[in-house]
Amino acid sequence: MQSPVNRCSTHIGVTMKKDDLQRTIDNLREKINYNNHRYYVLDDPEISDAEYDNLMRQLEGLERDWPERITSDSPTQRVGAPPLGEFKTVRHSLPMLSLSNAMDEEEVKEFDQRIKKLLGTTDNIEYVVEPKVDGVAVEIVYEHGELTVGSTRGDGNIGEGITQNLKTIRSIPLRIISSGRSVPELLEVRGEVYLGTRDFQELNRRRKEEGEPLFANPRNAAAGSLRQLDSVITAKRPLSIFCHGVGNMGGASFDTHWEVLSAFGQWGLKVIPNLAICNNIEDIIGYYREMTERRDGLGYEIDGIVLKVNSLRLQSTLGAVSRSPRWAVAYKFEPKQGTTRVTDIVVQVGRTGALTPVAILEPVRLGGVEVSRATLHNQDEIDKKDIRVGDTVVVQRAGDVIPEVVKVIETKRTGEEKRFAMPETCPVCGAKVFKPEGEAVHRCLGLSCPAKLKEAVKHFASKRAMDIDGLGDKLVAQLTDKGLVKDVADLYTLSKEDLVSLERMADKSAQNLLGSIEKSKKTTMERFLYALGIRHVGEHISKILAGSFKNMRDLMDTNEDELIGIHEIGPEVADSMLRFFKENDNLRVIKRLEEAGVTYPETEAGERKGNNLAGMTFVFTGALSSFTRDEAKRRVSELGGKPTSSVSRKTTYVVMGKDPGSKVERARALAVRVMTEDEFRELIGAVAV
Ligand code: IVH
Numbered sequence: 001m002q003s004p005v006n007r008c009s010t011h012i013g014v015t016m017k018k019d020d021l022q023r024t025i026d027n028l029r030e031k032i033n034y035n036n037h038r039y040y041v042l043d044d045p046e047i048s049d050a051e052y053d054n055l056m057r058q059l060e061g062l063e064r065d066w067p068e069r070i071t072s073d074s075p076t077q078r079v080g081a082p083p084l085g086e087f088k089t090v091r092h093s094l095p096m097l098s099l100s101n102a103m104d105e106e107e108v109k110e111f112d113q114r115i116k117k118l119l120g121t122t123d124n125i126e127y128v129v130e131p132k133v134d135g136v137a138v139e140i141v142y143e144h145g146e147l148t149v150g151s152t153r154g155d156g157n158i159g160e161g162i163t164q165n166l167k168t169i170r171s172i173p174l175r176i177i178s179s180g181r182s183v184p185e186l187l188e189v190r191g192e193v194y195l196g197t198r199d200f201q202e203l204n205r206r207r208k209e210e211g212e213p214l215f216a217n218p219r220n221a222a223a224g225s226l227r228q229l230d231s232v233i234t235a236k237r238p239l240s241i242f243c244h245g246v247g248n249m250g251g252a253s254f255d256t257h258w259e260v261l262s263a264f265g266q267w268g269l270k271v272i273p274n275l276a277i278c279n280n281i282e283d284i285i286g287y288y289r290e291m292t293e294r295r296d297g298l299g300y301e302i303d304g305i306v307l308k309v310n311s312l313r314l315q316s317t318l319g320a321v322s323r324s325p326r327w328a329v330a331y332k333f334e335p336k337q338g339t340t341r342v343t344d345i346v347v348q349v350g351r352t353g354a355l356t357p358v359a360i361l362e363p364v365r366l367g368g369v370e371v372s373r374a375t376l377h378n379q380d381e382i383d384k385k386d387i388r389v390g391d392t393v394v395v396q397r398a399g400d401v402i403p404e405v406v407k408v409i410e411t412k413r414t415g416e417e418k419r420f421a422m423p424e425t426c427p428v429c430g431a432k433v434f435k436p437e438g439e440a441v442h443r444c445l446g447l448s449c450p451a452k453l454k455e456a457v458k459h460f461a462s463k464r465a466m467d468i469d470g471l472g473d474k475l476v477a478q479l480t481d482k483g484l485v486k487d488v489a490d491l492y493t494l495s496k497e498d499l500v501s502l503e504r505m506a507d508k509s510a511q512n513l514l515g516s517i518e519k520s521k522k523t524t525m526e527r528f529l530y531a532l533g534i535r536h537v538g539e540h541i542s543k544i545l546a547g548s549f550k551n552m553r554d555l556m557d558t559n560e561d562e563l564i565g566i567h568e569i570g571p572e573v574a575d576s577m578l579r580f581f582k583e584n585d586n587l588r589v590i591k592r593l594e595e596a597g598v599t600y601p602e603t604e605a606g607e608r609k610g611n612n613l614a615g616m617t618f619v620f621t622g623a624l625s626s627f628t629r630d631e632a633k634r635r636v637s638e639l640g641g642k643p644t645s646s647v648s649r650k651t652t653y654v655v656m657g658k659d660p661g662s663k664v665e666r667a668r669a670l671a672v673r674v675m676t677e678d679e680f681r682e683l684i685g686a687v688a689v
Pocket of ligand 1: 097098099100130131132133134135136137138153191192244245272306325328330
């Protein structure tokens with residue numbers, strides 16, 4: 001029988017439990033927010049991605065079980081919300097002004113003179129100088145520390161409400177950090193949403209693959225991403241923010257702009273890096289020059305610098321005229337676009353054998369750099385833009401990217417312009433040029449093409465390939481330049497005399513190198529295959545192929561059907577393999593390598609070539625739902641694979657169940673493929689027949 005005391009304690013138990021739950025949730029949110037800030041704002045993570053994902057998963061689990069505990073500032077709420085029909089309009093409580101421009105040093109000096117005159121002083125003015133980020137201007141409103149509204153600048157008075165989209169940006173805190181400095185009741189933060197140059201290129205690469213229109217530059221990509229009615233799409237774009245100003249700030253007062261930005265930092269907001277205080281024009285010009293030089297290496301686009309009077313009191317004395325403050329000015333960089341003439345189109349052969357057409361230009365200054373060549377990417381691009389030798393074109397430099405031709409100015413055509421066509425043979429080695437079906441790039445097929453040779457030798461000798469210790473880049477360059485190595489098989493015919501004739505190569509080091517070359521002869525089929533540097537055949541694919549064929553002979557005798565019957569080998573890899581083995585020169589090099597004594601143990605794939613798991617090792621982590629761990633291991637063994645318990649470079653697959661452990665992280669670090677339980681089921685289903 002239960003006593004009232006017992007019932008009471010049960011009751012207390014339940015409340016205690018609820019408090020515990022809330023504490024756990026709060027704790028998780030705090031940890032996630034903290035680590036989010038370290039990663040996205042400070043760029044200085046303290047925990048691994050896997051540990052972060054794990055915290056996120058725990059919180060998601062609890063919020064799934066207790067949906068009433070979800071709050072709008074929970075870190076789980078960044079993934080995007082249901083799509084909107086249209087954006088609401090938002091009126092900025094203080095107008096978002098724009099900046100007037102200074103085009104050269106003279107105009108910067110005039111700006112400074114004007115300010116002194118307006119303030120009736122001859123004393124130097126203190127300025128904060130900042131990079132001018134080329135992104136999209138936004139305002140984010142925090143009420144009592146919580147992000148409530150986010151909007152675009154719009155016409156300066158009224159913008160579009162893009163709160164859901166802004167909430168997906170990890171460097172925008174959903175709640176202001178209150179430790180250290182008290183948080184004002186109302187805080188209107190202004191800043192620039194941008195997309196980093198690398199992320200921009202990656203986004204465009206993917207869009208191209210999917211046949212979607214490309215964005216012209218990172219700013220357009222950021223603007224397009226913010227203008228999505230479906231915030232789930234925005235969430236997939238790695239946008240970020242730099243904060244550079246305030247609107248209203250109820251309940252806080254500061255003396256200077258610098259103090260405001262420092263407070264931003266303490267509140268967890270991401271402030272533009274590389275700010276400085278300058279007291280005179282010389283320092284400002286020095287800062288401008290420095291930023292011009294550093295511009296391409298920042299990882300995001302800036303198009304100038306901004307000068308702001310530091311004192312907020314002086315700012316308000318100066319006020320604004322026609323939508324621009326009198327206390328600030330943008331000092332723009334030279335434009336990165338210009339027009340010039342294409343005098344020739346030449347072809348370059350890259351290290352992978354890709355042939356790239358390059359426009360030779362009449363020199364033109366773009367963003368402070370003289371440019372005389374621009375990549376034309378490939379024949380399709382030339383055709384699409386209809387670029388001809390003799391054309392007048394618009395060229396641009398974007399970020400640290402190679403200059404490119406944007407478009408032809410057709411009105412400047414004289415009729416003398418000449419169309420360009422890719423050569424049929426490699427301009428460097430004369431081997432056949434090939435354009436794989438569905439690809440835009442032409443490639444040279446010769447294994448010993450000098451243009452590819454250095455890179456091919458470096459790759460062949462690299463640690464994960466034949467592992468020839470001591471054969472560094474400089475040596476490779478000397479060996480190929482002197483003609484001692486014309487293809488990778490020549491490495492095995494080098495004599496001590498050959499080596500000591502090279503720069504900085506003493507007797508002893510020559511002996512050591514010969515030793516490493518000799519040692520490399522005993523290898524594995526997987527390394528040998530990888531070392532050949534066949535397009536699309538990286539370490540992982542080499543491992544699979546070595547697991548499916550007993551030796552190189554069998555592999556060279558294979559056909560397309562057999563290859564694509566192997567799990568993970570698609571038509572692209574099959575095509576590349578078959579083409580490689582069709583070139584006589586490549587067969588000759590392989591033969592010479594074998595004659596020189598390169599050997600490897602034949603793999604166990606002999607009996608069951610193709611459809612089996614022979615040669616593959618599997619590691620399981622986390623709970624599987626359709627098998628027990630032992631059953632899964634047994635299935636692997638039955639199909640000729642090897643279940644093991646720890647992840648190493650030799651592991652073929654890590655199979656990930658629910659709540660996986662650190663093995664997944666290790667697998668990623670070692671570039672070992674991680675597959676889900678479904679993929680594993682599909683794999684053994686496909687091979688069990
Ligand atoms: S201050 C009243 N600082 O450039 C001052 N703007 O027209 C207004 N921008 O729309 C802006 N970097 O979005 C400021 N460090 C920076 C900036 C910056 C980029 C944008 C801003 C504005 C435009 C200038």
